[in-house]
Amino acid sequence: MENSYPKMYLYKRIVQAKLFIDNNFCDKIDLDNISDESHFSKFHFIRLFKDIYGKTPHKYLTSIRIEEAKRHLKKGISIMECCFAVGFDSPSSFTGLFKKEVGFTPKEYQSRQLQRKVEITDKPLKFIPNCFAETKGWTKNSNFQEVV
Amino acid sequence: MITKLNHVSVFVLNQDSALDFYVNKLGFKIHTDAPMGPGMRWLTVCPPEQPELEISLMPIEDGMMFKDGAAEQMKELVKKGTFGFGVFECNDLLATYEELKTKGVVFKKEPTKEFYAYEALFVDDSGNWFSLCEKKKE
Numbered sequence: 001m002e003n004s005y006p007k008m009y010l011y012k013r014i015v016q017a018k019l020f021i022d023n024n025f026c027d028k029i030d031l032d033n034i035s036d037e038s039h040f041s042k043f044h045f046i047r048l049f050k051d052i053y054g055k056t057p058h059k060y061l062t063s064i065r066i067e068e069a070k071r072h073l074k075k076g077i078s079i080m081e082c083c084f085a086v087g088f089d090s091p092s093s094f095t096g097l098f099k100k101e102v103g104f105t106p107k108e109y110q111s112r113q114l115q116r117k118v119e120i121t122d123k124p125l126k127f128i129p130n131c132f133a134e135t136k137g138w139t140k141n142s143n144f145q146e147v148v
Numbered sequence: 149m150i151t152k153l154n155h156v157s158v159f160v161l162n163q164d165s166a167l168d169f170y171v172n173k174l175g176f177k178i179h180t181d182a183p184m185g186p187g188m189r190w191l192t193v194c195p196p197e198q199p200e201l202e203i204s205l206m207p208i209e210d211g212m213m214f215k216d217g218a219a220e221q222m223k224e225l226v227k228k229g230t231f232g233f234g235v236f237e238c239n240d241l242l243a244t245y246e247e248l249k250t251k252g253v254v255f256k257k258e259p260t261k262e263f264y265a266y267e268a269l270f271v272d273d274s275g276n277w278f279s280l281c282e283k284k285k286e
Contacts (some may be wrong), residue, residue, distance in 0.1 A: 124182035137212040
């Protein structure tokens with residue numbers, strides 16, 4: 001494996017840059033600075049990052065902001081608050097990007113997720129296949145013992 | 149005709165710790181988290197690009213599934229690393245290996261070129277073994 005990847009140090013630097021984005025996505029991140037920190041030219045950095053993660057650093061940053069936004073929205077946090085909490089500057093660009101990536105507006109997504117949360121709490125067995133529910137004794141008519 | 153696997157369970161020693169491992173270290177997403185009464189919880193996670201595969205983090209507890217001391221025996225077996233659980237796929241093995249190592253994941257085998265893929269081996273926080281693979285490019 002080492003022979004197939006002679007430039008291991010390149011990997012380490014790209015992975016560190018990715019982890020930096022993971023840990024700081026909610027702040028203003030200047031991707032030029034990250035490539036400087038990694039001691040790459042901007043072009044080289046973007047190319048290596050895309051080779052490894054399948055998307056440019058900018059697109060990756062957007063995608064993790066959207067993922068984090070989904071997590072916030074599931075908790076019932078307001079859309080405005082969520083937008084700024086994950087590092088977007090404007091609610092309109094947040095809403096547009098969110099809809100493009102997720103297929104729903106943040107409001108629609110939140111409404112669906114909160115509805116699902118209520119259903120999970122009220123009727124959890126709707127979400128658990130019987131092979132698990134029966135063996136845990138969670139179904140009313142569990143016949144696990146008789147079958148065994 | 150069976151077409152797909154969509155639920156599977158991993159036996160874990162502690163659900164909270166497993167949740168932290170699978171979400172914060174491996175980067176999985178929580179799929180369903182349902183309270184099932186005092187001290188019980190149905191908790192599933194999924195790989196980021198495979199939301200249709202729910203992995204249930206199943207605590208090993210006395211009850212219908214484990215009776216007459218079987219839970220303690222099972223815990224011991226899991227702790228000892230008895231079970232090879234499955235294979236996770238990634239786009240780039242070395243990058244993923246570096247990242248997971250940085251996050252504290254314990255590897256039992258470094259990335260190696262195998263007949264079927266490039267592979268590394270790691271254990272989860274309970275002791276379950278997994279392969280981490282990158283398919284060879286044709």
